[in-house]
Amino acid sequence: MLDETFRALADPTRRSIIDILAAGDRSVGELVDQFDFAQSGISRHLTVLERANLIVRRRAGQKRICSLAANPLEEADDWIRRYREHWGARLDRLEVHLAEDEG
Amino acid sequence: MLDETFRALADPTRRSIIDILAAGDRSVGELVDQFDFAQSGISRHLTVLERANLIVRRRAGQKRICSLAANPLEEADDWIRRYREHWGARLDRLEVHLAEDEG
DNA sequence: CCATCTTATTACTACAGTGTGATATATCAA
DNA sequence: TTGATATATCACACTGTAGTAATAAGATGG
Structure with missing residues (x-):
């Protein structure tokens, strides 16, 4: 689909x-x-x-x-959003990591 | 792109x-x-x-x-989101319309 | 029914996409 | 350099896609 x-x-x-x-x-x-x-x-x-x-x-x-x-594009939107959230989460982890290095 | x-x-x-x-x-x-x-x-x-x-x-x-x-899929996400918001807006208008009919 | 308007389908061409095996390129290790 | 490993690229076959013109099919009006 x-x-x-x-x-x-x-x-x-x-x-x-x-x-x-x-x-x-x-x-x-x-x-x-x-x-x-x-x-x-x-x-x-x-x-x-x-x-x-x-x-x-x-x-x-x-x-x-x-x-x-x-209700179009729901599936496509879900897929893209899930993927982008993954990417966002990785960025967050990187930021945490950098903050820890500073502290 | x-x-x-x-x-x-x-x-x-x-x-x-x-x-x-x-x-x-x-x-x-x-x-x-x-x-x-x-x-x-x-x-x-x-x-x-x-x-x-x-x-x-x-x-x-x-x-x-x-x-x-x-930063991938930004453009695709924007496109899909804009489109889905359009659809959401139309639904809202329909709801307003129905509410007016009731009142 | 017949003519017309609107849209879908068909037959065709040209090109792009996806898969393969074979080969080329790049890196490492000795 | 030589050999091994890792990846990319090439040449090919097959399929799919996007475009066209021509034709078919559905709906309306007389």
């Missing part, structure tokens, strides 16, 4: 799509208009984002509206 | 390497022992991680010791 999440985020176009959707929902066509790629390319990017549970698409007449998923 | 970071994290072997290094520094050979991949494959994974500024390698005699980079 983390594989799919991080891989989805590794593409700048897909991150841009997420940025746009963070400002509000958009139809597929509205998203296509924001980029210089063919409609088929954007459609596939949306499929990648959807399979990574980062966005959802719902029908609204002929259009399909894209929005951010309900 | 985010491209490289997220792409580096998209591989489970590389995330495992990071997990191992979070517990302490390791030589390349020690890392190779933990996996069922050829030495050349691990070496290349390490190069990917290093280019993404997630780890550093330093010489120690014949060996090269791998450790986590000094």
